[in-house]
Amino acid sequence: MAMAQEIKPYGALPSKAQVAWNDLEYYMFIHFGPNTFTNKEWGHGDEDPKVFNPTHVDARQWARTAKLAGMKGIVLTAKHHDGFCLWPSKYSTHTVRESAWKDGKGDILKELSTACKEYGLKFGVYLSPWDRNHPEYGTATYNQVFANTLTEVLSNYGPVFEQWFDGANGGNIKQPYDWNLFHSVVYKHQPNAVIFSDVGPGCRWVGNENGIAGTTNWSTLNVKGFSPGAGGPPAKSLNEGNEDGEQWIPAECDVSIRPGWFYSPDTDDKVKSVSNLLDIYYGSVGRNGNLILNVPVDRDGVIHPNDSTRLMELRKVLDASFKNNLAKKAVVTATNTRTNNTAVKVAHLNDGTNTTYWAASDAANNSVITLTYKKPVTFNRVVLQEYIALGQRVKNFSVEILEKGQMKEIANETTIGHKRILRLPDYTTTQVRINILDAKAAPVISEVQLYKAPGVMAAPEIQWAVNGRVFLACASADPEVHYTLDGTEPTRQSPRYNKVIIKETTQHGDHSKGVYAPPADATVIELPLGGVVKAKAFLKDGSSSETVTRNLGVAPSGWKVVAVDGEAVPADHPVNKLLDDDKRTVYVTADKPATKYPHELQVDMGKALTLKGFTYTPPAGESATGVVYGYEFYTSTDGQHWGTPVAKGQFANIKNNPIKQSVPFKPTEARYFRFVAVAPANENDTRAGIADLGVIAR
Structure with a gap:
């Protein structure tokens, strides 16, 4: 009698909790707190807690919206960097208890966890270890304070499917975080929770806040020598994972449905388009990642109709795109199928569930899966899934179709993982081949699906x-x-x-x-x-x-930069490219020992205007240099007398989310303005980078 050919697991493997987490694929992030009312991204912790006073918190509306959007859960910012707690914590005096909302008797966490249970959603929490309010932050006792805070949340509002950490440790006070302590608290109270950070251990940041994973994306990551925050792995590793990485730490893709993470009335008309959200969906869920889409709660305490409407529009398109799995109509065959293993069946490839699988024999790291039809079918989406409980294996695959009697390659890609979705033009054929060209071990595939998605x-x-x-x-x-x-x-x-x-x-x-x-x-x-x-x-x-x-804003016609770092510049100087409203053209100040931060630019607008704000667009991309964090903005009528700055502060979170910044100020008459870059977003930067500068006029 032939011996059963058991499938040996390959490489780092996911836990049962991680497998279940990957199956969620798409869920909601909610940022809510004092920043909602102050138009800040990172509050300083010195705000009056009474500023938090939503008129009508309706957590059931949040949960209902998420459910109708097709999301599987909600992660809430229970405590952001300002230290404000959305529950009446006994370890802080900066909480809803001190707010004007419900006369201090409210509890956002309780309301949302109850609503999630009602609507069958998973419930997760974000607690920032950075606390710009707590008096013990930066002392030897703070780590235990934060551990106590974690315990309070995780033992009273569960079950919790995801604990969200970031490594933010900014401001003038630095706190050495005791991550081992924090993780032990999570696992003690929520053993099935997946912990998010730059290095997991449950799931990892994808390396950007655009919601896009790498076209190659391994669920494994090397973590030795790295830590959350500034000590995290390189952006490329976060985005693509590491082939044969030390631990199974899959990518989570975070992005906001509008500019910024907290609600602002200024962004009501800037909700991402359906086509943009589709690009994000295919770049996250479609590239072996999970998508956590931020939908901020507004000042009334509900999700704004502009956001909820867009979510429903996206759900409609996604439902129509993946409604009819054309692979179920195909006759499926495969080469090198493993024998003497009752769990392995070719029929599992198109049975519509990723809990069953087909596998090749141990000797075959390449195989061909063929879908054959009696009548031609038209498709434009290919969905592939590996059975990840046994490890991530596929390194390279291609897709071919039968056209005019010959096979024609229509796609050639790298990794698959939990799910890979290819967006293709419409193809009509009677045969589709999935060629596993290279794999780390015998391929184990759970699903092959084809769809005809409607145009958008x-x-x-x-x-x-x-x-x-x-x-x-x-x-x-x-x-x-x-x-x-x-x-x-x-x-x-x-x-x-x-x-x-x-x-x-x-x-x-x-x-x-x-x-x-x-x-x-x-x-x-x-x-x-x-x-x-x-x-x-x-x-x-x-x-x-x-x-x-x-x-x-005001068109920069006739504007010119007259001075950079105190030195006059000619009209044809490259610095004037920063006035062209084109974020692709970037000016970076000179890199000389004598010209480190601060940097400044003076602009002559050619005529006097009543200004009420300015805009700064930072350089973006992996090679971006000189993103500005701290700023001052001055105005003048004569280019000689500047007085005190009409605006100064920090562009919160600009390093991770390098989008156009708009800063309002009290209306002032001016012909000249001076932008001063006070501090860089990256500590080692000596230069200031500007893609665009503009002003807002009354």
């Missing part, structure tokens, strides 16, 4: 030239775009934009980026002093895109 109406893009002229672009073919300039919702009766630029798309659906020159006969929209533009695309079948809004 692309939203228009509002582009702005230096001279104040606005023009519109769109990635959908033959769009009819209407716009408004008075803040109202565009309809078919609104002014129509003539000669919309048709933007190209890649085969994976990503919109090409860049600034386009408008046709000579395009509609002329002149907004030299800025304003609000809203645009919406309509098709003849009655469908339409979501509305896109852009708040424009």
Whole structure:
């Protein structure tokens, strides 16, 4: 009798809790606290707790929204860096107990954990070890204070599926965190909780706050010598994992549905588009990661309708995209199938569940899975899943289709892991092959799925030239775009934009980026002093895109940078590129021993304006240099007398979330302004980087 061919596990393996966590795939992050009411991303801990006073907290609405969006859980910022606790902690005097909400008798954690149970959602908590309010922070006793705080939450509001930590340790006081102590508290009270940080141990930060994992993404990570926060692994390792890494620490992709993490009324019109959210979904869940999408609660205590509406629009598209698994209709065959193992069946490849699997024999690190149809099928999505309980194995695979009697390759990719989703153009064929070209050990595949996803109406893009002229672009073919300039919702009766630029798309659906020159006969929209533009695309079948809004500042026509770090510069100096409203062009100050921080730039706007704010766009990307953290902003009528700064502070979280910053200040008359970079986001930076500077006028 032949011996059973048992499958030997390969490499670092997930725990049962990690396997269950990966199956969740998509859940909600909620940032809520004093910052919601102060328009700050990182509060300083000195705010009056009475500022926290939502008019009508409805945690059931949060849970209901998450459930209807197709999410499987909610992680709440129970305590952010400001130290404010959303429950009446006995280890702090900066809590809801001291707030004006419910006369100090409320408990956000209790309300949300109860609501999650009602709606069948997992409940998770974020507790920042950084505490800018607690008097013991920075002392030898603080770690035990934080451990006590953890115990309080984890023993009273469970079960908790995820404990979210970051390594933030900023400000003037540094605290050596006792991570072993913190982890032991979590596992004592919530043994099945998955712990998030830069180095896990349950799941890892993906290395950016855009929600996008690497096209190669291993669930294993090398952690020796690394720690959460500034001591974390390189961004490339976080984004892609490490092949044959020491521990199973899969990627979690965090991103906010709007700019910033906490609610601000200034971002109500900046909720991400459906097409943008789809790019994020395919770049996270579709690349072996979990997606945690932040949806901040507003000052009323509910999820804003702009956010909830967008979530429902996304759910509708995702449901339609993955409604009909075409692989179930196929005859499936595979080469090198393992024998004498009753758990291994080819039929498991298209049975619609990832709890069963097919496996190749030990001698075969490559195999071919073929789906054959009697009649042609049309598809544009391929979904593959490995049986991760036995390890992540596939290193390289390709997809082929039968076309005109020959096999044609349509995709060639690297890793699979928990789930890999390929976005492809429409293909019609009677045969699809999945070629496992290379694997660390015998491939163990749980699912092969094919889908025909519907097309999505692309939203228009509002582009702005230096001279104040606005023009519109769109990635959908033959769009009819209407716009408004008075803040109202565009309809078919609104002014129509003539000669919309048709933007190209890649085969994976990503919109090409860049600034386009408008046709000579395009509609002329002149907004030299800025304003609000809203645009919406309509098709003849009655469908339409979501509305896109852009708040424009003063056009920098005629502006010039007159001095950098106290030295005059000519009009053709490269520094003037930072006034072009194009974030791709970046100016970085000189790297000389005598010109370290602070750095400053003086700008002449050519005429006097009443200013009420400024904007700073940092450099972005892996090679970004000189992202500014601390700033001062001065104005002058003559370029000689500057007085005290009209605005000063820090761009909170700008290192991890390098997006355009808008800073309001009291209206002031000025022709000149001076931007001073006081401190860098990266401690070792000596230079200041600026992609764009602008002002907001009254």
